[in-house]
Amino acid sequence: MSIQILGLFKKIKSQSILNDSKGFIFSTDLLLSLIIITVIIGISADAIDYSNGHMGDQTSRATLERCTLEAADILIKTPGSPDNWEEIPNCAGISPGLALNYNNATTSNQISNVLSWEKINNLTQNYDKLVENKIFPKNIKSNIIIYPLDPRIKPMIIHEEAISSKSSEIVVVNRTVQCNFFSNYTVMVIDWNKNKINNSQNVSNTFEYSQSDICPHQGLNSSINHNSPSNQSPSKIWECHHFNTSADYLEKNDYYLITDPSPIVGKSFYWTLDTADNLSNKNNSFKSPNTNLNSEITNLMGEKENVTLWIHVIGPKTTINSFKVYLVAVPKNTDSNYLRAEYFKFQTCNFILKTWIAD
Known part of the structure; x- marks a missing residue:
């Protein structure tokens, strides 16, 4: 590209420039060369904008995937902090997790991938306070639904809202878990x-x-x-x-x-x-x-x-x-x-x- 532009400038230099009483008048060849240069610069700018936009989309998608996977791990694999957060009347200082936690000296304090019915209910009632701005940043919206494989049990809708038709990036994580229910x-x-x-x-x-x-x-x-x-x-x-x-x-x-x-x-x-x-x-x-x-x-x-x-x-x-x-x-x-x-x-x-x- 730089060689082509240099050639144009050499050509421009070889053209005569007329001078009359009203000032300098560029030759037709020089004017045409400037137009070509302007078009080339415009095309290059569009290409750079497209490249930057594509890279931005990829970065945005990667960030959304990372946040979603991390959130799923937090909710499924940890009981939250404190361990008994579902018993606390307010949401101050709580980091939610759904893993079953129980007091039994012969077993571990939590069971990974086994979810607590009580924690699920509390998260359902306080989703805005416990998930938005805590697990996800403000610009990320989310839905969580738990579907039991036993058809006799209704799905547990923790949170569900309509997804905007303008949303081009949607990430879905599906994990197999167990729930203790009652x-x-x-x-x-x-x-x-x-x-x-x-x-x-x-x-x-x-x-x-x-x-x-x-x-x-x-x-x-x-x-x-x-x-x-x-x-x-x-x-x-x-x-x-x-x-x-x-x-x-x-x-x-x-x-x-x-x-x-x-x-x-x-x-x-x-x-x-x-x-x-x-x-x-x-x-x-x-x-x-x-x-x-x-x-x-x-x-x-x-x-x-x-x-x-x-x-x-x-x-x-x-x-x-x-x-x-x-x-x-x-x-x-x-x-x-x-x-x-x-x-x-x-x-x-x-x-x-x-x-x-x-x-």
Whole structure:
């Protein structure tokens, strides 16, 4: 390019310049040369602008991708700071994270890629305060939706807003995670294969196997006798386990028996609730997928502040392997739509984070 321009200047120098009384008059060749130079400079400027714009777009895309990936890692792999931020009434000084965090001396303090239901709900309610300007800069907008693979469970929309049609750069991150949902409210799972007891009321969903639950009905007369499995009728089998509660706890929580599968299979399973000093031979059928126990617990407690209760479930030997009963204690006024067995298990989900640059 520089050689061409130099040649033009040499040509210009060789042209004659006329002089009259009105001043200098450029020759036609010189004027044409200046026009050509102007066009060349204009084309070069356009090329530079395009190159700079293209590089800017690439930089913007790379920045958006980096911010999105970092945000996904923070939310999925960390419990946030402080660890119990979901329990704090205001959002000051909080850095959100969704990883499950629980107090259990035999395990680590957090489980990567397992998300806490409580943290998800808190983030949903305070998304603007906790995500915008904290995880993302002001010019980046975002949506987060968690899709359980179990079709019976609705997607959890943490935040969703319309994406502007002018947004040319959109980044989507899809991660496979698990969510604990209401599993931390599970007191025990009555499973004829493995009887799981959550005595510590922690949120790990790891239950101790009860080895010492000797039913107080054993050795009694036949009408209320719950013999050990080896001495039971070959057609029906009892599973009997105890749990503790208090009057204060009962004021804030509701106890339910939840069947799995739901709806229940037939009418051949029955349950009994009693105490060691107030035994019952009343067999109650499972009339619905969830059964509230609070009134029965209140009657058994009487004036006591604390009580040890026994839950007994009997079912036919031919179908017990396909049937479970969850004893749960959930906060009062919990939406009845959540009182289904699938919400009291860890569930695999797709965590979708979508980001774009605001107009």
